[in-house]
Amino acid sequence: MGQVTGESAFDRLATEARDPAAADLDLRSTPELVRLMNDQDAGVAAAVARAAEPIARAIDAIVGRLERGGRLVYAGAGTSGRLALVDAAECESTFDIPPGRVVAAIAGGPAAAASAQEAAEDDREAGAAALSDLRVGPGDAVVALSASGRTPFTLGALGHARDVGALTVAVVSVEGSELGALGEHEIAVLVGPEVIAGSTRLKAGTAQKLVLNMISTIAMVRLGKTFGNLMVDVVATNEKLRARVRRIVAAATGAPSERVEAALDDADGDAKVAIVSLAADVDAATARARLDAVGGNVRKALAG
Template sequence: MTSPSDPHDLLCELSALTTEAFRPELADIDRLPTLDLARLMNGEDATVPAAVAGCLPQIAAAIDAVAARMGRGGRLVYAGAGTAGRLGVLDASECPPTFNTDPAQVVGLIAGGPQAMVTSVEGAEDSEELARADLDALGLTPDDSVVGVSASGRTPYAVGAVEHARARGALTIGLSCNTGSALAAAAEHGIEVVVGPELLTGSTRLKAGTAQKLVLNMLSTITMIRLGKTYGNLMVDVRASNDKLRARSRRIVALATGAGEAEVEAALKATDGEVKHAVLALLAGVDGPTAARLLEESGGRLRAALAAATG
């Protein structure tokens, strides 16, 4: 895909997008009282979950495909520009503390690089070549999954990333907020969450951004559940890197096992603070090294390790 070179062509393309549509009935919202504006905006936001719900079958299929590849050692890579790129970087950055993943396992690429997180990088979103270079730097494999994220579904960086990843044999997912998008067409799994025109014309950091955040939450969280990174709804792979997370670790072990404070502390000490190991040690009545071995043999899946320990 190439970006329209003529400004008129680009204007026509954008004017046809639902996410860019003008709503005449909102032309005087700047005259409304603040509380009325807040109610109006809240009502707009309330429509987003229903739009996401309409795409759940496509989202679930994409998650299963990602989990299968990550189970073989593949990576999950988000690629986007502007708000979409920032959301991908945000989701990726939260996986290590939440699921104890290697920082290289879930990666967020934003057009223009890290500086684009806080400032606009001129022309970066229009460059398919930049997307190809960013992905080549990762050394893509067929076990990797690349998610192009773009509200419009036509951003050259996102579309170029998906096209390049697909050519390299990686799994591809296209997440947009318009139907019939080039991004969805380029990907094996197209997810088009149509949230309608924005309160502020074309400001896709609003409903479109919320929709993308909800879908990215699902992609990463449910994939990690499928990979055995949780025990029930407990984050047993949490990385205790600060006081809050250390306290959360103790609470998770207590909730999972019903053990008292002293037992929890002893188990965490015996397992070098590894929550999953401590839970297994308490529930199966094994020592730290045995818990580590059982989990390694079970691919890190706590339920499977428990079954192996208890026969």
């Protein structure tokens, strides 16, 4: 093959590179392809582990904003944006976060959640406008995700966040990116070329999902949204979750099922109130007052 001319900076990105190990992809059997993809995916967790320190520093900074009443705002396009939307939505049910406390701005708006709006990612001004519409300010933390580190929508979003004094975090899959330079905290998870060249919904997307899991989950742990490894702030909106709440209260207190049921009834279904009530042997009103005094932290309420 002749040499490719007119190569751009984008063409030289690691996220666009071709993996020689997968050059004959279409000639392999299905079992071989399954093993190949699984082998490649196995390296993603190791790449995230290498970024553990910057991830931890970013989380501690995010928690600082959240403790003072700020928001966690994600920004991304394509796969990055859709992953961010999922993480933001699940924080509400898992940790009883009020609507609007963890939000995501995605290129193309809500329609991009169901179908790709890839052209929207090239609009840098739209990224800035999306965060302006959310009234992002110095009390907020903004996490921008882009595998290439150069998506215009995401650059516009993080640039606006920096301009207004918000905490800025960049999650990328390359070194030396423009997005990384914009972020006060850069999380570079270097997963290497994709099995299909340029398809960053694969390893890069998996890495982003792992990082998002860490950011939201660990931030909520730091905020007292768990007791041990029990998600005591879960919102019981269906029978499966109501059964989970009963198991959580029983596991946290060791109380028999009849006492758990009675405590939850008195607590209007609030797992935290029921746990403190049972563990401290106080009524629901006292348990609730204790929790209110320590920002809803079960461990602190029991220590007080």
